[in-house]
Amino acid sequence: MSVLDPAPAGAAGARHGQLASGLPGGGLALSCHKLVEDRARVMMLLAPGLFRLDVRPLEDTLQVMTRSLSAGARWGSASTDATDYGHKAEATREPAVAEFTFVAELEPHPVLARIALRSTVDRERGLTHLVAQAIVREVVRDER
């Protein structure tokens, strides 16, 4: 199984509404959106063999939990597996954005994922609208 194959990613995240598609030139695009109750930890993205991204809205802040599903992989912009992000009211007139990178040292080429998480609080209903997207591609080393 290739980690860039959209079929297993689509199947793995189907219960959560995750969409997976191939990219022109090779690569995988993942996206998911949810209206999430306060204090609920939800899975937003699952790339089999690569990573999982969970999020918990907590009042007007977010807790992001990243998980590597590949040995030796590393996250950027999220140095721990549970990171808190404030998105206080001033920032919620537009969606708050948190961005991450994920690198898995696979053969024959490393795989790089660029992940964006956007959130908007619906205070009247006590819900947070989360949108997560990932673009996953092989990083082909220049052999020249």
Add this chain to the structure above:
Amino acid sequence: MLRLAVTLPADAAADAVDALVPLLPRGVHEHDLGDGRVEVSFFEHADALPTRDALHAAAGADGWTEEEVPDDPLERRHGRGWVVGDRLRVRSPHDPPGDGTVLELVIEAAAGAFGTGAHPTTRMCLELLLDLEPGGPFADLGCGAGVLAIAAARLGWEPVLAVDHEPASVAATRRNAERNGVAVEALELDLAAVAPPPAPTLAANVPLAVHAALGAALAPAVIHVIASGFVDSEREAVVGGYAGFRPVARLGAGWQAVLLERAT
């Protein structure tokens, strides 16, 4: 809508939640019961529930309880409230009352105002508040739903002022003060533009930028500041912004709270 819950030893809860989350699109709630156990719960419609076998395999435990709850998240019982410092319990109107052994605050989360007791910064501020000798004027800056102001009023500070720049928070504070039978004056105020009130005891559970504005504008009458709303990497900047104050207590690992005292 159904609410299913199971109680697990605290050291097993993290792995259980990690395994349950992929099964439950609406998410998983964790509630530390404070006695070495964690209640793990979720909400789902009956026709979308995972099988009991799947829940057992993920959570490693049986004994799930099941109850009907309202569809509206703001109308649901979420747990049993939060006990702070063995002396204070904060709960929503939809949680069951306690046994009366500790002071109890009932805080509604209507309109999503911050500070219902669910956030660790709120609970740490309450813990620091409990360590102070009550008395004299108190101001809750960035009051959200008013829990710190209401706690201060119940503990013996008087008069108590609560300010927030969001009208919904000011309205929620007024409703919650009335619900708890305490006198709290709640006002709409932009702390980034207006100097904070000169109460000897202040609580400020606010973002970094607001702390910077507050620290530069405190009146000489201010003796103690309970400061929170920031993470570890921001603590030094927050504390450094309160010139003439020194930290005398600190709580938290990720989210932080400090008690600042005016240096003599």
